């Protein structure tokens with residue numbers, strides 16, 4: 001009985017991770033991020049643009065003094081510059097969706 005519970009717990013956690021990846025992929029596509037960025041960790045490769053692969057965040061983002069999430073949110077809203085320039089696209093979606101994208105990218109970046 002114990003092993004069945006363990007297997008079920010495993011199946012549940014892995015399927016949640018896949019579910020999150022699918023949700024993040026949809027958000028990135030719906031908000032046109034995938035027009036400029038590839039996200040190889042999600043298998044999202046729809047552009048030849050030179051914008052960075054969002055599977056790995058740069059030190060400007062991860063090392064931001066107020067934390068990577070604050071950086072991503074402010075950068076996407078063009079309230080913050082990276083190396084003196086603002087992001088190409090101004091965020092037009094909801095705060096909740098931007099929150100999910102920021103959390104998703106940070107989680108993706110934390111994987112080996």
Ligand code: HEC
Nearest residue numbers: 031032033035036051052056057058061072082088089101
């Ligand atoms: C018109 C093209 C374009 C679109 C659309 C776009 N980006 Fe970008 N983005 C860029 C470019 C170019 C850079 C690199 C700028 C730099 O490093 O200073 C960048 C940088 C970033 C960075 C910083 C990456 C790092 O590690 O430094 C993040 C995060 C990011 N974009 C997220 C997004 C998200 C989320 C979306 C969708 C809402 C999006 N971008 C849509 C062109 C785009």
